[in-house]
Amino acid sequence: MAIISKILLRWYAENGRALPWRVNPKDAEAGQNPDPYKIWISEIMLQQTTVNTVIPYFNRFIKKWDNIEQLSYADEADILTFWAGLGYYARGRNLLKCAKELSKKFDGKIPNDKKTLMELPGIGEYTASAIRSIAFGEREVVIDSNIERVVCRLFKIEKPVNQSKKEIKKYASQIFPKLRSGDFAQALMDFANAVCKPKKPNCSHCPIATSCLSLELDVVENIPAKAVKKDKLIRRGFVFFIKVHPNIFLLERRPSEGILGGLMGFPTTEWEVIKIKPTLPFKAKWTFTKEIVTHQFSHFKLELEIVLGEKINSKFDSSKYLAVEQQSFDLTILPTLMRKVYTKAIKL
DSSP: OHHHHHHHHHHHHHHOOOOTTOOOHHHHHTTOOOOHHHHHHHHHHTTTSOHHHHHHHHHHHHHHOOSHHHHHTOOHHHHHHHHTTTOOTHHHHHHHHHHHHHHHHSTTOOOOOHHHHHTSTTOOHHHHHHIIIIIHOOOOOOOOHHHHHHHHHHTTOOSOGGGOHHHHHHHHHHHSOSSOHHHHHHHHHHHHHHTSOSSSOOGGGOTTGGGOHHHHTTOGGGOSOOOOOOOOEEEEEEEEEEEEETTEEEEEEOOSSSTTTTOEEOOBOOOBSSOOOOOOSSSSEEEEEEEEEEEEOSSEEEEEEEEEEEOTTOOOOTTTOEEEEGGGOOGGGSOHHHHHHHHHHTTO
16 A cells, blocks of 8 residues: 555645645655644635635635734734625624634744644644644545545445445555654545546546555545535525715624624525514515525525614614725625625616
């Protein structure tokens, strides 16, 4: 099995992606070490999010908060505003909590001990392993969804991934080298992205094809087996696009707890399984448009009907609502769901 790691490390040296948080193999050989802070930030952002989506966010984040101490003094609202559009906002909150703890207890440095890492906010088994291997060069078996796919194909693990975790870990442990496990993990990730892809894998250009049991038995595209998907719950409600002037509309900051907690957005009703007649925010001219905005969350699908409100030149509760001028409005401060609402509502 050692031959697999040697081949893929050579492949990585020639084909690895240039990513802003990485130290490429040549620079690593010349003595340059990865920045644990950048590795930590990137690994949190990459949870449930693609590399191409993360890169611009990562670059802007590092430019704004370039070390743990600086991040520890950030305001949560600023972090969440920055995170808008990236999704899974608990990650942003946990980054801030973690930075405060690192600043207070660890002198602004990221610890190398796995147990200590896993006690920090937002850092679980995978992230702790990735930080230790990539940032500190420790021997860890790092397994993300892409690596799971490669291991399943190499060893012909036919069951769905969620039923094969222990088996995948056992076989992955056999191919991870004692040295350069961080480079090997990144090699596997890039190899999975470029060659051993979910659909139409490029087996004819695979450098480890002779070691792949699934290819030998011509079942590559059937492995790993897909888990049976359960129908997602649908929740429904109403969202209010309120104008207090032809060019001015209202936003509110959502409650700090719950989905999209602490983020700016348009007022909504509760999101219920059964759609019920809404309680309107205040007296105004209301129009139920029957226009629906849909959005997929991890565990349910949301459908919101847009309700237009007009309260032209009238007073509103300025402690609850923020009046925004449409011409100077920066759409990027909103989470993806609310961007969808805005894009559809301004055309109604």
